[in-house]
Amino acid sequence: MEAAREGIVLLKNEGNVLPLKKGETLNVFGKALLQFRLGALGAGKINPRYSVGFLRAIEEYSDFSLNTEVTELYLSDSDVSPSDELLESAYKQSDTAIIMLSRPSGENIDNRPIPGEFYLSEEEEQMIRAVSRKFDKTVAIVNSGYPIDVRWVEKYNIKGLVICGFVGMLGGQALVEIIDGRVNPSAKLPDTWSLDYYDIPASRNFYNATLGMPVLDTDVPYFADTYYEEDIYVGYRYFETFGQQVAYPFGYGLSYTTFSVKPTFFTFESNKVRLAVEVANTGSVAGKEVVQVYVEEPDGLLEKPVRKLVGFAKTGSLEPGHKQALEFEVNEDQLASYHTESASWIMEQGTYTFFAGTSVKQVVQAGSFALEGLRTIRIVSNLMSPPMPIRTLSKRDPAGTFPTGEQSGIKPSVTELTPKVKRAKSMIEGPIQADIPARLIKYGEVVDNPVLLDSFVKQLTVGELARLSVCKAAGWGMTEIGEAGRLYTLDKYEMEEFVVADGNSGVNVKQPNIGMPCSATVCASFNTRLAYEVGKVIAEEAIDNGIHLILAPGMNIHRNPLNGRHPEYFSEDPYLAGVMAGHHSKGLEENGVSSCLKHTVANNCETVRKRNHSLMTERALREIYLKTYEVAIQVHKPDSIMTAYNACNGAFTAADEEMIHGVIRSEFGFDGYVMTDWNSYDTVDVAEAVAAGNCWMTPGSPDDTYVTPIVEGVQDGRIDRTRLENNVKHLLKVAIKRASNSRKNNG
Incomplete structure (x- = not known):
């Protein structure tokens, strides 16, 4: 509840229109009252035990009453423009009107700069126009997973504006408490809200499904190039440096006090x-x-x-x-x-x-x-x-260097892509120093004594090492619990389970559990303690559901507000995102569950993301996109990192040794295990990924479909056995730690 309360942003409060008086009758216009969104779609969804939307919160957790005549108008699943008669009747009950808008967002499909998404639909505009003409005191509530056009706030002289992102299972109650003044808003925007979508320089290099262009999801078999021509000028770095006006600036948010x-x-x-x-x-x-x-x-x-x-x-x-x-x-x-x-x-x-x-x-x-x-x-x-x-934006020649997007878009094949495997001997880890054990070491012995891990791994055959490098399978079927995957357990060694699940904002399994606010909303709190507490609560729920690792937090930068996974990520600023994500990770791991920073790196859109090639200067990559991981790891070293679907600067990230070993391990000091995103092997060669240091192919399968390429890779010299052993050791080190914790907790 506290995370939801501190994640709701007050952006305008002209004439102190808020808070509303207790006991007031609420005239709430807009279908969003009945379609109040609490979470994202896809991997970032929540499956709460129960939920409190705005309608329920008004009825059960406030002293307000609803004008049911207005509410019934929006049972039609449409933002109907109210009649003059209805407006007159509503005004007699209260001189204040609340206008609600909502926008969904989630994995697999990006949002679009069209009416009804980034811009107002014609229905919404007509409704707002009609309500604002009758009511001088108007409050707008935007329940959206991403920033949208809000120029209508000034156009129609809306007095109050509240940004309510995806606020989790108790979000409606938190919103009511803000509206009636029981809670004083304290959130700040983790992103710049531009006046227009096309004011954002990254808009020129982001697939735009308008003007007859088809909507393209994750799995369409096309290739795309995305040139980051805006370079380091992401979000407020651009708007402040180039003196561009915005609707609401980064870090902005009001209070009921001064x-x-x-x-x-x-x-x-x-x-x-x-x-x-x-x-x-x-x-x-x-x-x-x-x-x-x-x-x-x-x-x-x-x-x-x-x-x-x-x-x-x-x-x-x-x-x-x-x-x-x-x-x-x-x-x-x-x-x-x-x-x-x-x-x-x-x-x-x-x-x-x-x-x-x-x-x-x-x-x-x-x-x-x-x-x-x-x-x-x-x-x-x-x-x-x-x-x-890479052609890049420069403040020394703004007009001549502003992004054009001419090189970005759908391509017939992938551009300049070559595997980066074994480029530098310094990236190859040293051999495991353990001798081959004289007797078979069982997994339980290693759980009780992790010093034996080297010897345990050394005794494994290439086939066994390869089998452990491939996830057993996802548990999303009818008979399973809904986990994203689990470690393949070798019966010979009496291995114990290690189960992973999605869950930026809850434990994404079939059993209902907690439903926390999305990462962007938590980030709006600017409260590191709350980020930690969110992780802690999710960890407790994960343990109750038999989950050892949560595939979170999401770390990608809010480069463009139309990224479908915008609510799962934290901010346009790498320092803010890294600090908040680091504390979320710390909250998970200090309370018994592993975390996973994802998706590394530059997975900043959902459109054809498995074949999308992000191209940028090394400076932009290091100062913006990799920086958020570096900052998070400085806050807390996680147990796991997930590579992304996309390619970045010439290599698919899942098979990029320069990224995995050169940057993440050697420079950032990460010592956990690296995994692929689910089904990355649709576009990435399994042997190349393993040779590059990717430790776990997901979601895998119980057969040898993805095991055989690893065995053959060792046999033909593409994979060094030492690299394979070290990959498995990184993976088992985490699994053993969690098995050891489980034994202690159960003992």
């Missing part, structure tokens, strides 16, 4: 910035406030966005007149930019200015320091470089 934000301390020493901000409640009711810290970095060899988020924190509930000091620490790694030519992270000479405030636009200067000369923070290796030059 706050002052005053920087009180700033220093730069020992390569770290430390600053403090005092927040005071200057209004008349208790409330929470979010402080965001941004940096403006100097241009030089590299151009920089004018704002970059480097810190955020949320106060506790402050009573009127009370204050709280928030302290921030920003390390030099957060201030570095990737210089491709030198394969290094650098800080350039010049002044670094820091700002603190309550949105990217509502900030005050907090301090600055000057750096004399270029500083190299880290030297790495160029990895995952694009196979061809």
